[in-house]
Amino acid sequence: MNSGEAESLRSSAQSANDDDAVIELDPAGLIKGFNAAAERLFACHSLTVLGKPVAVLLPGRTLEKVFATLLENLDSKRDIESYSTNYQRPGGEMLKLWMIAVPLTHQGDRPMGLTVIARNVTSAHRTSADVTAQDSLYRTMVETTREGIAIVDADFMIRFVNTRLTDMLGCSTTQIFGTSAEAILFPADVPMVRKMAARRRQGISEGYELRLKHKDGSAVWTWIESSPIPDEMGQAHSLIMFTDISDRKRAETVLREREAVFRGHFEYAAVGISRVGLDGTVLEVNPAMCRITGYEIDDLVGHSFSEITHPEDRIPNGETLRRVATGLDRWAEFDKRYIHRDSHVVYAHVTISVVPDPHGAPAYLAVVVQDVTNAVITANTLHLLANNAQDLIFRYHFGVEPGFDYASPALESLYGYVPDDFPAGVDPMHCLLGDTQAEAMYAALGSGHASIAPLSFQVAHKDGRKIWSEARVSAIVDATGETIGMEGIVRDISQRKAIEDQLAHQALHDPLTGLPNRALLIDRIAQALARLERETGVTAVLFLDLDGFKLVNDSLGHAIGDKLLQSVGERLRGAARSADSVARLGGDEFVVLCENLVDPAEAMTLAERLLQDLAVPFDIAGHQLFISASIGVATTPAGDPDTIMRDADAAMYHAKKSGRNRCAAFTHSLHEQTSRNLRLASDLHRALERNEFRVQYQPLLSLASGEVTALEALIRWQHPAEGLLFPDEFITVAEDAGLIVSIGAWVLIEACTQTARWTQHCLELSINVNVSAYQLTDELIGQVTTALSESGLPAKQLVLEVTESAVMSNARAGISVLKRLRDLGVRISVDDFGTGYSSLAYLHDLPVDELKIDRAFVQCLAGTEADAAIVTSIIELAHTMGLRAVAEGVETLAQASAVRSLGCDSGQGFLWSRPVGPESVPALLKLRPHAFKSSDA
Incomplete structure (x- = not known):
């Protein structure tokens, strides 16, 4: 009930009977209003009771009990209470009083006092006007009260409801009158109502919260109190008062939710939160505050944070707290240090604010603590690093007077400046970088980067x-x-720049001679060819390969070889024209690029001059070394650098094959041969898998008996397009393509397998197999072992023929492999003896069994005595060393007679037989041709 309703009730009461006493009480039960009717009823003046407890009106337990009950209504949820009691006036007259208590205007959920209306109902002869006035008063009270009222009979049927209750339920009186009270209850609360009704019948009366069912099905929260009243027949009825507390329940729900949210934030916050009393006493802390300081909740609550504050921070922090606590400042933030429980320092950023009570007075302080220890340590570390870093770390402002906000000491150590060195009005960046670089950087930053x-x-x-x-x-x-x-950060990269320049030079230059390498040479050739599109003249590439350089390395060592290469490079630079480029490709290969020549012949003239200069001996570490070169010359027009380099390389190989120490110009026919070799190399990769190779056999005869003692296996290639090819047409190609090892392995197995079959007719028959220089590796030992094992041929019947040049190309490794083959029982023959290095020192070390005299010497036997002397010397050398001598290329009876008379052991040549296929060998082995009878085979 609001103040207007209470005033209406008082006015109605006074208008009904001016003898109704009206007494106003404050929340403490002190009298603050006392009307004239009250003075008459209680026989005392208002001045004697105002401000005093209501009990002073008349001593006695009855009245005290009545008013004590009335005062209890200050904390109840009921708006109107009625009581009747006996009252004895000071003169002894006994009165029957009827009293009504009405709460004054509420503040929140609490009333601000009571208005008590007391009426003398002693007289039994009340007039009908009195009855009408009283009924009017009751009706006004029931219909204007804030509570819903219902009268329920003993069967729990509703016999009366006021308007307030129907409004609360959203229905009319006729809809609920005469129905069961359970019909207006929220179904879930019916059991509780029955339980409370049973308790009331036992004499226990108590209020409780109850949900009524609104017409729309929603719940209406109420506070319910009931009082027993008799009807006209004396039947027990219940007067039930319902106070709508839905707003309060909603507020409680919101409050609980907010409290849960706050408690969640408080408990799980990453920052420390605490409530601190105005005197500095800690009232509450969250777990994060405990983690930050290392203390438990009980260690902090009831104490002051000053106890764990760094001594140097206590006084300034204490003054800040005082100012906020006294209201001088609403809030404050500052940095401070705590002493952790384990004694280390914790750096924190603290924010404090005052929380007021309901009346606006300061209640306590809310303190939020953020641990910034890592940030402080990082900042200190960064500051330390910046002050000690070799790099310049800076912050720079633009504007009218640009300059450094901060520059680390490296500004002085690197560039000799301190920020104050730059004159006023001068942009320091322009001093350091120069105008162009500074403006370019400003423009880049100003454009949104x-x-x-x-x-x-x-x-x-x-x-x-x-x-x-x-x-x-x-x-x-x-x-x-x-x-x-x-x-930004600036660092000195002078040393890195120097290294980059050095690396750039190394990337384009040969580290041994300092000459341009292949990459730089190709670039210069490309530039020269591009210039030819605008200018006239001839550009030439001279490709040089040193002859016999490997022998220098093998005999004198790589150190001498490197010095020789350096000297060759210097001599080539001196011999070439100043405009020419001399480059080293690697190994013993050099290239000279010549531009602006009159004609191609001028390039050949220059190549001849280079050969003449190289012919002068080199004095290297006390050794006088003679060196020559094979030079290939290619001239424009050529399509691109790779093409002209390829052509010059092909011409160089032609010069080397033509006898070395000479020049050769690239020609169309040479190009065709090179192209053919390229095609053959491609075809060779598929020749083995297509079974295109063949082996033919040529006999070796004993010059003493005329018997066939051995066969030489000679490979042929049945090319699908070019027909039968002989070794001199494809072996070099196979070597260059890296296929000679696999081809040689196939020949070994094929020859050994065939010979093992033929030993049935000739038990001591041997097979000679040629071995390339590229095969003289450890892999050859495995291949020989496999061939002998798979064929069943005895090792002593296998003869490996190797040229003197092949062995000497890598003397140490070659001799080692031959010795290990000899240990297997395999015999070794030196083929084409007399045409290679003819190093007697190495020959003495070679594990060989025979020497094969080159056909060139045999075919000269019919000439001068000098020609015969060479063959004689080789045969005598072989016999002196305990070796057999074999004459190759015997084609006439005169040659056969000559080598036989000189003591040669065996002979081989067309005189007796050309190479034949394996199917012709058995017949050949059965013949015993006379040593001096020619054969037409």
Whole structure:
């Protein structure tokens, strides 16, 4: 009931009977209003009772009990209470009083006092007007009260409801009158109501919360109190009063939810939160505060944070707390240090604010603590690093007077400046970078780039030196997005620049001779060819390969070989024209690029001059070395650098095959041969898998008996397009293509397998197999072992023929492999003896069994005595060393007679038989041809 309703009730009561006493009480039960009717009823003046407890009206337990009950209504949820009691006036007259208590206007959920209306109902002869007035008063009270009222009979049927209750339920009186009271209850609360009704019948009366069912099915929260009243027949009825507490329940729900949210934030916050009394006493802390300080909740609550504050921070922190606690400041934030429980320092950022009570007075302080220890340590570390870093770390502002906000000491150590050295009005960046570089950097930052990729530039030292530096710069922008400065790191990269220049030189130059390497040479050739499109003249490439350089390396060592290469490079530079480029491709290969020649013949003239200069002996570490070269010359027009280099390389190989120490110009026929070799190399990769190779056999005869003692296996290639090819047409190609090892392995197995079959007719028959220089590796030992094992041929019947040049191309390794083959029982023959290095020292070390005299010497036997002397010397050398001598290329009876008379052991040649297929060998083995009878085979 609001104040207007209470005033209406009082006015109605007074208008009904001016003898109704009206007494107003405050929440403490003190009298603050006393009307004239009250003075008459209680026989006392208002001045004697105002401000005093209601019990002073008349001593006696009855009245005290009545008013004590009335005062209890201050904390109840009921708006109207009625009581009747006996009252004895001071003169002894006994009165029957009827009293009504009405709460005054509420503040929140609590009333501000009571208005008590007391009426003398002693007289039994009340007039009908009195009855009408009383009924009117009751009706006004029931219909205007804030509570819903219902009268329920003993059967729990509703016999009366007021308007307030129907409004609460959203229905009319007729809809609920005469129905069961359970019909207006929320179904879940019916059991509780029955339980409370049973307790009331036992004499226990108590209020409780109850949900009524609104017409729309929603719940209406109420506070219910009931009182027993008799009807006209004396039947027990119940007067039930319902106070709508839905708003309060909703507020409680919201409050609980907010409390849960707050408690969740409080308990699980990452920052420390605490409530601190105005005197500095800790009232409550969250777990994060415990983690930050290392203390438990009980260690902090009831104490002061000053106890764990760093001594140097106590006084300034205490003054800040005082100002906030006394209201001088509404809030404050500051940095402070705590002493952790384990004694280390905790750096914290603290925010405090005052929390008021309901009346606006300061209640306590809310303190939020953020642990910034890591940030402080990092900042201190960064500051330490910046002050000790070799790189310049800076922050720079633009504007009318640009300059450094911060520059690490490296500004002075690197460039000789301190920030104050730059004169007023001068942009320091222009001093350091120069106008062009500084403006370029400003433009990049001003164009919206948040940061600039690393820039390399030269910075001017204070003493004038230029220092190569690299900067990483980021823009500093204001709230409007305008660039107002920059920050970054600058480092000295002078040493790196020098290394880069050195690496760039090394990438394009030969490290041994300092000459341009292949990459730089190709670039220069490309440039020369491009110039030819605009100019006239001839460009030539001279490709040089040193003859016999490997022998120098093998005999004198790589150190002498390297010095020789350096000397060759210097001599070539001296012999070439100043405009020519001399390059080293690697190994013993050099190239000279010549431009602006009159005609191709001039290139050949220059090549001849280079050969003449190289013919002069080199004096290297006390050794006088003679060296020659094979030079290939290719001239424009040529399509591209690779083409002209390829042509010059092909011409060089032709010069080397033609006898070395000579020049050869690239020709169309040479190009055709090179192209054919390329095709053959491609076809060779498929020749083995297509079974295109064949082996033919040529006999070796004993010159004494005329019997066939051995066969030489000679490979042929049945090319699908070019027909039968002989070894001199494809072996070199196979060697260059890296296929000779696999081809040689196939020949070994094929020859050994065939010979093992033929030993049935000739038990001591041997098979000679040629071995290339490329095969003289450890792999050959495995291949020989496999061939002998799979064929069943005895090792002593296998003879490996190797040229003297093949062995000497890698003497140490070659001799080692031959010795291990000899240990297997295999015999070794030196083929084409007399045409190679003819090093008697190495020959003495070679594990050989026979020497094969080259056909060139045999065919000269019919000439001069000098020609015969060479063959004689070889035969005598062989016999002196305990070796057999074999004459190759015997084609006439005269040659056969000559080598036999000179004591040669065996002979081989067309005189007796050309190479034949394996199917013809058995017949050949059965013949015993006379040693001096020619054969037409």
